[in-house]
Amino acid sequence: MATTKTKTPKKTAKAAANGTLESGDVLTLAEAAAYLRVSQDDVLDMVRTQGLPARQIGSQWRFLKSSLQDWLKNPPRSWNKEAFLALSGVWKDDPYLDEMLKEIYKQRGRPMIEEGE
Numbered sequence: 001m002a003t004t005k006t007k008t009p010k011k012t013a014k015a016a017a018n019g020t021l022e023s024g025d026v027l028t029l030a031e032a033a034a035y036l037r038v039s040q041d042d043v044l045d046m047v048r049t050q051g052l053p054a055r056q057i058g059s060q061w062r063f064l065k066s067s068l069q070d071w072l073k074n075p076p077r078s079w080n081k082e083a084f085l086a087l088s089g090v091w092k093d094d095p096y097l098d099e100m101l102k103e104i105y106k107q108r109g110r111p112m113i114e115e116g117e
Contacts, residue, residue: 024065025064025065025066026062026063026064026065027062027063027064027065028060028061028062028063029043029044029060029061029063031063032054032061032063032068035065035068036068036072043061043063044061047061050076051071051076052068052071053067053068053070053071
């Protein structure tokens with residue numbers, strides 16, 4: 001009796017277009033570390049400090065492979081300490097700052113100066 005081979009279904013353009021995921025699209029922490037060729041500790045550090053896209057489900061982490069690829073393609077944001085400090089004082093001479101602050105406090109329903117200050 002002849003045996004028949006079953007083909008493993010390939011991801012189709014239709015499946016990708018309607019948003020369905022194949023099992024290889026969602027990676028565990030170990031798989032994401034292997035994919036990025038770094039340690040698992042480095043992956044978790046990148047989640048915390050560099051915005052590496054991930055989801056924590058209970059105590060386990062999951063990574064969408066396409067999101068990791070997008071993250072790798074895009075340059076990191078330049079918001080570091082030096083960039084943040086460069087903004088200090090930028091608003092000092094803004095003629096609209098006082099009005100903006102008054103409006104913000106008004107919308108929050110709070111006075112600009114707290115009682116007792």
